[in-house]
Amino acid sequence: MSDGRGPAPVRGRPRDAGRDIAILEATLLVLTEVGYDQLTIDAVAARAGVGKPTVYRRHRGKAALVAAAVEHRAPATPPATPPGDLRAALLATVQWLADQIAGQEIGLLGALFTGMRSDPGLAAEMRRILRRDEAAMTQEPFRSAVESGERLVPGAAALFAEIAPAVIVHRLVFAGRPCDRPFVEHLVDDVLLPLLQVR
Amino acid sequence: MSDGRGPAPVRGRPRDAGRDIAILEATLLVLTEVGYDQLTIDAVAARAGVGKPTVYRRHRGKAALVAAAVEHRAPATPPATPPGDLRAALLATVQWLADQIAGQEIGLLGALFTGMRSDPGLAAEMRRILRRDEAAMTQEPFRSAVESGERLVPGAAALFAEIAPAVIVHRLVFAGRPCDRPFVEHLVDDVLLPLLQVR
DNA sequence: GGATTACATTACGTGTCAGTTTCGTTTCGT
DNA sequence: ACGAAACGAAACTGACACGTAATGTAATCC
Numbered sequence: 524m525s526d527g528r529g530p531a532p533v534r535g536r537p538r539d540a541g542r543d544i545a546i547l548e549a550t551l552l553v554l555t556e557v558g559y560d561q562l563t564i565d566a567v568a569a570r571a572g573v574g575k576p577t578v579y580r581r582h583r584g585k586a587a588l589v590a591a592a593v594e595h596r597a598p599a600t601p602p603a604t605p606p607g608d609l610r611a612a613l614l615a616t617v618q619w620l621a622d623q624i625a626g627q628e629i630g631l632l633g634a635l636f637t638g639m640r641s642d643p644g645l646a647a648e649m650r651r652i653l654r655r656d657e658a659a660m661t662q663e664p665f666r667s668a669v670e671s672g673e674r675l676v677p678g679a680a681a682l683f684a685e686i687a688p689a690v691i692v693h694r695l696v697f698a699g700r701p702c703d704r705p706f707v708e709h710l711v712d713d714v715l716l717p718l719l720q721v722r
Numbered sequence: 723m724s725d726g727r728g729p730a731p732v733r734g735r736p737r738d739a740g741r742d743i744a745i746l747e748a749t750l751l752v753l754t755e756v757g758y759d760q761l762t763i764d765a766v767a768a769r770a771g772v773g774k775p776t777v778y779r780r781h782r783g784k785a786a787l788v789a790a791a792v793e794h795r796a797p798a799t800p801p802a803t804p805p806g807d808l809r810a811a812l813l814a815t816v817q818w819l820a821d822q823i824a825g826q827e828i829g830l831l832g833a834l835f836t837g838m839r840s841d842p843g844l845a846a847e848m849r850r851i852l853r854r855d856e857a858a859m860t861q862e863p864f865r866s867a868v869e870s871g872e873r874l875v876p877g878a879a880a881l882f883a884e885i886a887p888a889v890i891v892h893r894l895v896f897a898g899r900p901c902d903r904p905f906v907e908h909l910v911d912d913v914l915l916p917l918l919q920v921r
Numbered sequence: 922g923g924a925t926t927a928c929a930t931t932a933c934g935t936g937t938c939a940g941t942t943t944c945g946t947t948t949c950g951t
Numbered sequence: 952a953c954g955a956a957a958c959g960a961a962a963c964t965g966a967c968a969c970g971t972a973a974t975g976t977a978a979t980c981c
Contacts, residue, residue, distance in 0.1 A: 535956025536948040558836050560759035574959040633835040637757050650898050689892030699849050718916060734926025735978040773929045
């Protein structure tokens, strides 16, 4: 029951797959809005337009529900970058990444922070998902860059994935300041380009 | 009452200053152990060896208590670094910084993540304290480095303070992996030194 | 000594939320 | 048509923690 389907019930009214999705998406919404601890099953059910037993029929509890919702989350795909201009590609990717993190990932990070203490399994699951998403988000501009003959240090994609999200999250949470245009340019020009380009 | 003393009561039994401190330190302990939401006044009182009313006599509630505790926290001082060897100084400072963050600051960051939603004032307060502490933690090795004629880019200290804690936190929370020796060397050799040294 | 306040202990009222159950209704397979 | 299961609404139980109050004792000033 931890992810949905129980043993196939052949008789009786079948489950509504639409409600499956509505529950998971409502969970993601509430999770990013109020965080893991403040998330209540009632709020999720209300947001999904669904009764509370309908939620419990599909998920064992809060931790399993959140894990399923995060699992269900499709990573957004970064914008295509014009080949041949590494700086422009980095600027676009970093700005988009910052918007994604500010809009969604911060809430998931908060859930990771707090949920991990009470449920190590949930923490491991969320780390897996977040790594998957961040990998998808960060390895895009380098495929085209390498193809167009850009001279990059070995492991440039890994270095980018290690630094860019870290500095973005740090600025958002720590300083509480937005990742506006000047910050993005600073990050690209003063940190990323000097590190990634072969000199 | 939000930070302790009420209007000076001249008559009657005076408050025990030792209990003031015990409460604040117990709050920090519990906070870093279980996070903001899981922190209960009962747990703090028990840990401080104090009755619950004694806590409420000094602090209006959970948010004020946590704010006072974080305010009370003294930033640890980084180890003195031998002059003349920038790499050794960075290695020592980064390792120490990572230990500090893993041991204490992670818990405060979690509190910041979750408490910020319910109490923006608390969030601002904690940002101020954490910035103060990180500044104290990160600007140490550069005083001696500049004195010993090391050639650093302008704003090297600010860049270090922006990147090192960010990458450390990212590794701890995201990857859930420790900041061991190989990681510290990687951070210093592949990121910090190339960025900070004038080439 | 007497008034006054701090203190620990204990108990209490309140509110919230998790998770379950009941009930009447609806939707499917057979 | 009939049985089985999903559904919404609502009520319910049990934890749990916040914040307050009552009681008796200890410390301090006047």
